[in-house]
Amino acid sequence: MKISIKDVEHVALLSRLELTEEEKQEQLRELNKILDYMEILNKVDTSQVEPLAHVLPLQNVLREDELRATLPKEKVLQNAPEEDEGMFKVPKIV
Amino acid sequence: MELFSLTIHELQGLLVKKEISAEELTKQVLERIEQVEDKIKAFVTITKEEALKAAREIDQKRINGVSLGPLAGIPMALKDNMCTEGIKTTCSSKILYNFIPPYNASVYEKLLGAGSVLLGKTNMDEFAMGSSTENSGFFATRNPWDLNCVPGGSSGGSAAAVAAGEAIFALGSDTGGSIRQPAAYCGVIGLKPTYGAVSRYGLIAYASSLDQIGPFTKDVTDCALVMNTITGHDPFDSTSANADYPDYTSFLVNDIKGMRVGIPQEYFGEGIDPEVENKIKEAIKKLEELGAIVEECSLPHTQYAMPTYYLIAPAECSSNLARYDGVRYGLRAEDADDVLSMFSRTRNQGFGVEVKRRIMLGTYALSSGYYDAYYLKALKVRNLIKQDFDQAFEKFHCLLTPTTPSVAFEFGSKSDPLAMYKQDVCTIPVNLAGIPALSLPYGLVNNKPVGLQLIGKAFAEGTLLRIGYALEQNSQETRITPILEGVK
Known part of the structure; x- marks a missing residue:
C-alpha cells in the first residue's frame, strides 16, 4: 500500500473534491494499484538524464506590448452561474 | 449517388463543376x-440550421465567382473540446454542460475561413480522458462496424461520425492516442501532427505538453487537404511552432522506392493480438514489394512510456482542470454555504470518476514530498523515450507499428483502469516525444478494422502521408467501409 485513506483525504482537499466515503475507498484502491504499477520506473537509471517538460525548444515567447481587442464584459459574464453588477458572484468569503 | 460516402476531393470536383x-x-x-444517429450517437450537439445557412453562403460565393479552396462547402464535425462561438462546447462533461464559448478556437477559425460547414460537435471521453467514449458524461458512442463495440476514444464521436458517413471529415485531439486509436477502431485515417504544428488556442486543455489537434478523414489525400488548412504558426498559442509548413499534397506520390522503414520490436509480440500482428506483417510485405527497405529496430524504453504518461498527463490535468470551480462558467453546486465547499461540491458533482482519478493522481504526483519520486522521474524517463526515437530517425524515414494491440472491444469489457490504459500502449510514446503519427486502416480481423501506425520525426508528416498514400494506391486493405445494421 503506497497511500492511506489519510493521504486520499489530503489529496482530495488539495484537489478541491468533496469525495463521499465510498468514493474515497474506491480512489484508495485504484490509486494504490496504479502507483504500484508506476514502480517499474524505478528500474530506469536516470541519474545522468535531464528532465524533459516540453519537446519544443521554446523559451519566454514574448510579444509587443500593444493594445489588442479583448472580450467585452457581457461576453465574459455570459456563462456565469451568478453575476451581479458586472461581477462574478460567489458565496460569502469572510 | 450517396454523397455522404464520398471524400473531400471527390466532392470538391462535383462542387466546382456545379453538379451539386x-x-x-x-x-x-x-x-x-x-x-x-440513434444507432451511432456520435454527436453531442447538431447544428442543422447553422450548417444549412453556412452551406448556402458558400454556394452564393461560388455563384459570385469568389475563389474557394478545397474544403469550401464540405460538411465536417468538431470534437466537443474545441471552442465554437455561440455553440455549446461541453467536453462531454457535466461540469461544462451549458458552456457557450465567447470565442472560436483557432482551428475552427481556419476551417471557417476555408468555407467548411460545421455539422455539430462530437462526443468524447470526458475532458479527453479515456479510450472508449464510455467516460462521456452524457452517453457512449457506438462503433459503426459493430454496435456492441466501442468506437475508441477519446475522440470516438469524430471517428465514428466519419466512418458512418455522418461527416465528410472531422477533427479530434490526441494526447496519448485519442485520434489514432479511434481512427484504428473505426477504420478511418487519423493523424496526430507534430506538437506545435496545429494551434491549441481554444482547445480545452487536458495535458498541455501532449495535446495536439488533428484530422479524421476517409483517405490520405483528404488528410493532406485538411492539414494544409489547419497547420501553421498562431501567435495566440505560445507553444505553436514557427516552422515552414509545406503543401502536404505535394507528398502524395506513388513511389516509396528506397525509403527506409523501421519495425520497432517492442511493439510486437506479447500483448498484441496475433491476428492484428499478422495484418501488420502483410502491410510490411506490401511496403517491401513497393521497394521500401524494411528493417527491425529497437526503442528500448518503450515499456516505460505508459507509466510515464500516466504521471505526466494527470499532473498537467490536475493543474489545467483547477479552473472548473463554479465561478465563471459551467455547473455550480446549489447547496454550498461557503466558497471552499462550493468549489469542492461543484467539482465532485461535475466531474466523472476517471477525471477525478486523474486529478487525484496528478495532484499526488505533484504534491510536496512526492514531486521528485514521481513527476520529476517521469520527465527524465520522457527524455529517454524521446532519445530512442531521435536515434531511430537517424537511420529510418519512418517507423511502422500496430496502432492498437487489438481491434475494437465490447462495451464494459475494460472496467479496470489499468486494462483501459493499456489500449494506448502503441500510441503514447509518440505524444511523449512530440512527433507525428498516422493511423491508417489495414484490413479486418473478425470484421473489425485493424490500424497501422506510421511514426515520423518532428515535422515529417509529409513522409507519413507519402508512405500511407503508396499503401492506399497499391492495396485493397486501406479503404474499408462499414455496413450499418438495419440501414440501407
Whole structure:
C-alpha cells in the first residue's frame, strides 16, 4: 500500500473534491494499484538524464506590448452561474 | 449517388463543376445523420440550421465567382473540446454542460475561413480522458462496424461520425492516442501532427505538453487537404511552432522506392493480438514489394512510456482542470454555504470518476514530498523515450507499428483502469516525444478494422502521408467501409 485513506483525504482537499466515503475507498484502491504499477520506473537509471517538460525548444515567447481587442464584459459574464453588477458572484468569503 | 460516402476531393470536383451544391451536400449528410444517429450517437450537439445557412453562403460565393479552396462547402464535425462561438462546447462533461464559448478556437477559425460547414460537435471521453467514449458524461458512442463495440476514444464521436458517413471529415485531439486509436477502431485515417504544428488556442486543455489537434478523414489525400488548412504558426498559442509548413499534397506520390522503414520490436509480440500482428506483417510485405527497405529496430524504453504518461498527463490535468470551480462558467453546486465547499461540491458533482482519478493522481504526483519520486522521474524517463526515437530517425524515414494491440472491444469489457490504459500502449510514446503519427486502416480481423501506425520525426508528416498514400494506391486493405445494421 503506497497511500492511506489519510493521504486520499489530503489529496482530495488539495484537489478541491468533496469525495463521499465510498468514493474515497474506491480512489484508495485504484490509486494504490496504479502507483504500484508506476514502480517499474524505478528500474530506469536516470541519474545522468535531464528532465524533459516540453519537446519544443521554446523559451519566454514574448510579444509587443500593444493594445489588442479583448472580450467585452457581457461576453465574459455570459456563462456565469451568478453575476451581479458586472461581477462574478460567489458565496460569502469572510 | 450517396454523397455522404464520398471524400473531400471527390466532392470538391462535383462542387466546382456545379453538379451539386454545398446545400444539397449538407442536406444529404444531415439526412444521413438523422438516419443513423440513434444507432451511432456520435454527436453531442447538431447544428442543422447553422450548417444549412453556412452551406448556402458558400454556394452564393461560388455563384459570385469568389475563389474557394478545397474544403469550401464540405460538411465536417468538431470534437466537443474545441471552442465554437455561440455553440455549446461541453467536453462531454457535466461540469461544462451549458458552456457557450465567447470565442472560436483557432482551428475552427481556419476551417471557417476555408468555407467548411460545421455539422455539430462530437462526443468524447470526458475532458479527453479515456479510450472508449464510455467516460462521456452524457452517453457512449457506438462503433459503426459493430454496435456492441466501442468506437475508441477519446475522440470516438469524430471517428465514428466519419466512418458512418455522418461527416465528410472531422477533427479530434490526441494526447496519448485519442485520434489514432479511434481512427484504428473505426477504420478511418487519423493523424496526430507534430506538437506545435496545429494551434491549441481554444482547445480545452487536458495535458498541455501532449495535446495536439488533428484530422479524421476517409483517405490520405483528404488528410493532406485538411492539414494544409489547419497547420501553421498562431501567435495566440505560445507553444505553436514557427516552422515552414509545406503543401502536404505535394507528398502524395506513388513511389516509396528506397525509403527506409523501421519495425520497432517492442511493439510486437506479447500483448498484441496475433491476428492484428499478422495484418501488420502483410502491410510490411506490401511496403517491401513497393521497394521500401524494411528493417527491425529497437526503442528500448518503450515499456516505460505508459507509466510515464500516466504521471505526466494527470499532473498537467490536475493543474489545467483547477479552473472548473463554479465561478465563471459551467455547473455550480446549489447547496454550498461557503466558497471552499462550493468549489469542492461543484467539482465532485461535475466531474466523472476517471477525471477525478486523474486529478487525484496528478495532484499526488505533484504534491510536496512526492514531486521528485514521481513527476520529476517521469520527465527524465520522457527524455529517454524521446532519445530512442531521435536515434531511430537517424537511420529510418519512418517507423511502422500496430496502432492498437487489438481491434475494437465490447462495451464494459475494460472496467479496470489499468486494462483501459493499456489500449494506448502503441500510441503514447509518440505524444511523449512530440512527433507525428498516422493511423491508417489495414484490413479486418473478425470484421473489425485493424490500424497501422506510421511514426515520423518532428515535422515529417509529409513522409507519413507519402508512405500511407503508396499503401492506399497499391492495396485493397486501406479503404474499408462499414455496413450499418438495419440501414440501407
